[in-house]
Structures are given as structure tokens and as C-alpha cells.
Amino acid sequence: MAKRQPDKKPVTTLNVGGRKLPCRVTMGAMVRFKRATGHEASNLDTADIEEMVTFVHCCVASACVAEKVDFDMTVEEFADNLEPDALNEFYGGMGGAESADAEKKTSNPR
Numbered sequence: 001m002a003k004r005q006p007d008k009k010p011v012t013t014l015n016v017g018g019r020k021l022p023c024r025v026t027m028g029a030m031v032r033f034k035r036a037t038g039h040e041a042s043n044l045d046t047a048d049i050e051e052m053v054t055f056v057h058c059c060v061a062s063a064c065v066a067e068k069v070d071f072d073m074t075v076e077e078f079a080d081n082l083e084p085d086a087l088n089e090f091y092g093g094m095g096g097a098e099s100a101d102a103e104k105k106t107s108n109p110r
Contacts, residue, residue: 016081029063
């Protein structure tokens, strides 16, 4: 579900605790993530669920500011209300093709 806005990337919405919240990767989200974790979003450890949830929280917090939507959940409250399917939807939409390419490059030939 994405709605188009002039001069902005499409806004994805995530269902978090029964609320549809805007979510998109922004520079603000990357700054929030670095402040929260101490490292760049480009170094996100996809094997670390806490980092993955923290990054999505940062993306929602940033998009909510940009869209003027109230959002005051802590990372823990956000995680308590975020279903695994919503997390998978976010990361699947972010780089599904890139992930598939990386898997092809790293798979062992038989």
C-alpha cells in the first residue's frame, strides 16, 4: 500500500498495534539508527533481530515526523506491537532482488 506524494518516495504503511503507520527509509531514519546503535545503517546486521526492529522503528519515527503523524512508541513498545509479517514485508520490499542476487553469488556450486 503506497500513496504517491509530490517530490517524495512512496510511503509504505505498516500495521503496528492496530495502527497504520507510515514507514520509509530517510536520512532522518539513518541518523536515528546511528544514534541508537552507534553504527551506520549500511552496516545493519540482518542476523540481529534487535537491529532490524530498531531500524524499522527509526524508519517509522522519521516517516511519522515527515507526515505529521503522532508516534511516541519506544523501540520496545514498537517491537511488542510489531508482527513478524510486517517486519518481513518491510525488508522484503526493501531489497528482495538484491538479497536474491547475493544468495546466488554466495551459494556453493554442486
